[in-house]
Each structure stands twice: as structure tokens, then as C-alpha cells.
Amino acid sequence: MECVAIVVAAGRGSRVGGPLPKQYRLLGDESALRRSLHLLAAHPEIASVQAVIHEDDRILYAAQAAGLPKLRPPVIGAADRQGSVKAGLDAFADAPPQIVLVHDAARPFASPALVSRVIAAAAQHGAAIPALPVSDTIKLVDAEGRVAATPDRSALRAVQTPQGFGFAALRAAHADAAASGAAGLTDDAAVMEWAGHAVATVAGEVGNMKLTYPEDFARAARAGARDDVRTGSGFDVHAFGPGDHVMLGGIAIPFERGLDGHSDADVGLHALTDAVLGALCDGDIGAHFPPSDPQWKGATSDRFLAFAAARVAARGGKIAHLDLTLICEAPKIGPHRDAIRARIAAIAGVPESRISVKATTTEKLGFTGRREGIAAMATATIRLPEEAE
Numbered sequence: 001m002e003c004v005a006i007v008v009a010a011g012r013g014s015r016v017g018g019p020l021p022k023q024y025r026l027l028g029d030e031s032a033l034r035r036s037l038h039l040l041a042a043h044p045e046i047a048s049v050q051a052v053i054h055e056d057d058r059i060l061y062a063a064q065a066a067g068l069p070k071l072r073p074p075v076i077g078a079a080d081r082q083g084s085v086k087a088g089l090d091a092f093a094d095a096p097p098q099i100v101l102v103h104d105a106a107r108p109f110a111s112p113a114l115v116s117r118v119i120a121a122a123a124q125h126g127a128a129i130p131a132l133p134v135s136d137t138i139k140l141v142d143a144e145g146r147v148a149a150t151p152d153r154s155a156l157r158a159v160q161t162p163q164g165f166g167f168a169a170l171r172a173a174h175a176d177a178a179a180s181g182a183a184g185l186t187d188d189a190a191v192m193e194w195a196g197h198a199v200a201t202v203a204g205e206v207g208n209m210k211l212t213y214p215e216d217f218a219r220a221a222r223a224g225a226r227d228d229v230r231t232g233s234g235f236d237v238h239a240f241g242p243g244d245h246v247m248l249g250g251i252a253i254p255f256e257r258g259l260d261g262h263s264d265a266d267v268g269l270h271a272l273t274d275a276v277l278g279a280l281c282d283g284d285i286g287a288h289f290p291p292s293d294p295q296w297k298g299a300t301s302d303r304f305l306a307f308a309a310a311r312v313a314a315r316g317g318k319i320a321h322l323d324l325t326l327i328c329e330a331p332k333i334g335p336h337r338d339a340i341r342a343r344i345a346a347i348a349g350v351p352e353s354r355i356s357v358k359a360t361t362t363e364k365l366g367f368t369g370r371r372e373g374i375a376a377m378a379t380a381t382i383r384l385p386e387e388a389e
């Protein structure tokens with residue numbers, strides 16, 4: 001069952017104000033839009049992601065989308081959210097998927113678990129939205145602000161995105177609503193209700209706030225400060241054997257020997273993979289890629305680090321920093337340091353400015369000093385959302 005996602009990001013953020021639309025403002029080191037795109041693009045059940053943007057934001061968007069997988073070219077939105085969602089749906093007309101999620105760029109803190117919950121419920125019920133019980137008493141007021149009624153709070157819910165739907169039903173509902181001039185439908189569930197469909201609810205998340213007012217950015221900063229920051233370490237050794245190059249940090253370095261190993265023996269990428277898995281408390285490289293399994297014989301080690309990085313992303317986390325130390329008398333690492341940093345950055349999907357590569361000898365002492373092999377130590381720092389607990 002193919003599932004795609006639409007991220008609506010064409011709003012102007014007038015209630016927040018400021019020189020940049022709110023979805024492009026930085027929250028720590030990333031914008032709300034990039035966080036929302038990353039959440040969906042990294043999710044294993046989502047095939048592709050369609051962003052809907054304002055025509056004035058093409059350059060801003062390109063910077064935020066850089067390097068993210070599964071993104072389709074953006075489409076231009078409309079004057080209201082309802083019209084922007086319709087533009088996103090129309091972009092899939094040629095190859096309609098079964099399920100579509102619609103998510104606000106302005107909700108950057110949804111978790112991968114919530115995405116999975118909505119997809120499962122949408123597949124089962126045809127329409128599903130995250131909902132939370134309300135804790136305030138809600139009043140209906142008249143035009144003068146006088147209380148007209150107090151609805152029964154136990155039946156009220158505050159609803160969020162991502163919202164999930166059968167694609168064909170949502171597209172038809174939006175088309176009919178637009179043709180009938182039905183306006184003021186502030187979420188996609190309301191469009192489906194208008195068209196006569198039942199909508200199921202799943203548990204929402206307290207942390208899945210929408211950035212609507214200036215104060216929400218201060219709240220978001222406090223939430224970010226509660227991220228679960230973890231460090232992992234990794235260590236690996238491979239002995240020299242016959243060959244004319246060694247693989248180190250994902251690049252081939254010409255040398256008078258090779259490194260022995262079941263895979264390509266890239267001792268640097270192995271140490272980094274274990275460091276990332278260690279930070280996740282997710283076993284080690286041997287548990288995920290057993291040397292006894294013939295399919296890993298001769299494998300290039302970039303897949304091991306990419307796998308570990310994907311496990312961080314699947315938990316809604318990010319790699320904040322990788323630090324690799326290569327220990328050998330030869331080959332000389334210095335001339336290759338920049339190439340190694342660039343390669344590790346590309347494999348792990350982390351900016352190069354967050355990758356450190358160092359080298360040292362053991363002053364001719366021990367097995368590395370006797371030029372019997374190469375050792376590598378690594379440290380990884382990752383940030384997981386608080387919900388990951």
C-alpha cells in the first residue's frame with residue numbers, strides 16, 4: 001500500500017510576524033520546515049513527500065530541502081490552507097497513491113511513532129487524525145464575547161497533524177468543497193466530514209505543538225532543550241594483508257598493503273557505526289551484520305554507517321557530531337583528511353562541519369607501531385526527541 005505525504009508550507013505566518021515566514025525560522029540549528037520534511041522523508045513507510053510552498057519562497061525552500069531524500073519538486077500553494085492542500089493533492093493526479101498524510105510545516109515536533117499510528121489507522125478506517133483531550137473548559141461565545149454555552153468537555157478533542165486519508169476520497173472531497181465554495185474548513189478532517197466521511201482518531205502528542213504565535217518559539221526552544229542528548233563510542237582493529245590500498249572512512253587510499261576483513265575492512269567506518277549504535281543502545285555492528293552471514297562478504301562499509309544513521313532518523317533523532325581517530329604509523333592520513341570528512345558527511349547525512357577526523361601513531365609501540373594493522377576509535381553524539389524514552 002503506497003503512502004505519500006504532503007507538507008503544507010505556503011502560509012505567511014502573520015500571527016508570528018517577523019521578516020521570515022515562521023516555517024523558515026531556525027529552531028536551534030534547523031527550521032521548522034526542514035524538521036517536518038525530515039520527519040516524513042526519513043519515515044520508512046512513506047514513499048515520497050510533496051511540499052507546498054509560497055511562490056516567493058522558492059529560494060528559501062531550496063536551502064531547507066537540500067540533501068533530504070524522497071522530496072518531489074515543490075508546488076505552489078493558495079491563499080488559504082485548504083487551497084494549498086488541494087494543490088498538493090493535485091500534484092499526485094498522474095500516479096495516485098493509496099494513502100496520503102497531510103502535515104503542517106508549522107508542527108515540527110511530531111514523532112515517527114505518531115506518523116506510523118496515523119498511517120495504520122488511515123489504512124484501517126479511511127481517515128484518521130491525532131487528537132488530545134482538552135484540559136481547559138471550552139466556551140462558545142457570541143459576537144460580543146458573552147458566553148453562550150459550555151460544551152461537554154469530555155467529548156472535546158484538540159486535533160493535530162499529520163492527518164491520514166485514503167488518497168482518492170480526500171482528493172474528491174477537496175475538489176467538491178472547492179467547486180461548492182465551501183470555505184473555512186481549517187483541517188482536512190473537516191473537508192472529509194463536509195463530504196460525509198467518518199473520521200477516526202488516534203492518540204496525539206502533547207509535544208506536537210503548532211507554531212502559531214511568537215511565544216510558541218520560546219516554548220519550542222524550551223522543548224528543544226529537553227532533547228535526549230546521548231554519546232556512544234566505537235573501537236575497531238583490522239590487520240594488514242595483501243593488497244594495494246586500504247579503505248579508510250569510505251575512501252580508498254593507495255598503500256603497499258590492504259586490510260584483512262570479511263567486509264571491505266574499513267576500520268574507520270566500523271568504529272563510527274558502533275559509536276552511533278552505542279548512542280542508540282542498539283547493539284553493535286556484528287549484531288546487525290554478522291560476519292558469519294555470507295551476504296556481508298566484501299560489502300562496502302558505507303552501508304553499515306548509513307544503516308546506523310537511518311536508525312537514528314527512524315527514532316526522530318539527529319546525529320549532532322561524529323569524531324573519528326585513526327591509529328597507524330602509515331599510511332599518512334593528513335593528505336586524505338578532508339576527503340574522508342566529506343565522505344563520512346555524505347554517508348551519515350550530517351553537515352561536514354560536524355565531522356572530525358584525527359590521526360595518531362603509537363610511537364612505534366604495540367601492533368599499530370609494528371605496522372601490523374590499523375585501529376580506529378570513534379565517538380558519536382546524537383539528539384533524540386524526549387518521546388523516544
Ligand SMILES: Nc1ccn([C@@H]2O[C@H](COP(=O)(O)OP(=O)(O)OP(=O)(O)O)[C@@H](O)[C@H]2O)c(=O)n1
Nearest residue numbers: 008009010011012013014015079080084105106
Ligand atoms: N495559504 C496557506 C496557509 C497556511 N498554510 C500552511 O498550513 C499550516 C498551518 O497554518 P498556519 O499555522 O495558520 O500558518 P500561517 O497561515 O502561515 O499562519 P498565519 O495564519 O498566522 O498567517 C502551516 O504550515 C502553513 O504554512 C499553507 O500551506 N497555505
Ligand SMILES: C[C@](O)(CO)[C@H](O)COP(=O)(O)O
Nearest residue numbers: 081104159160161186187210
Ligand atoms: C490543521 C490544524 O493544524 C489542526 O489543528 C489546524 O486546524 C490549522 O489551523 P491554522 O489556522 O491553519 O493554523
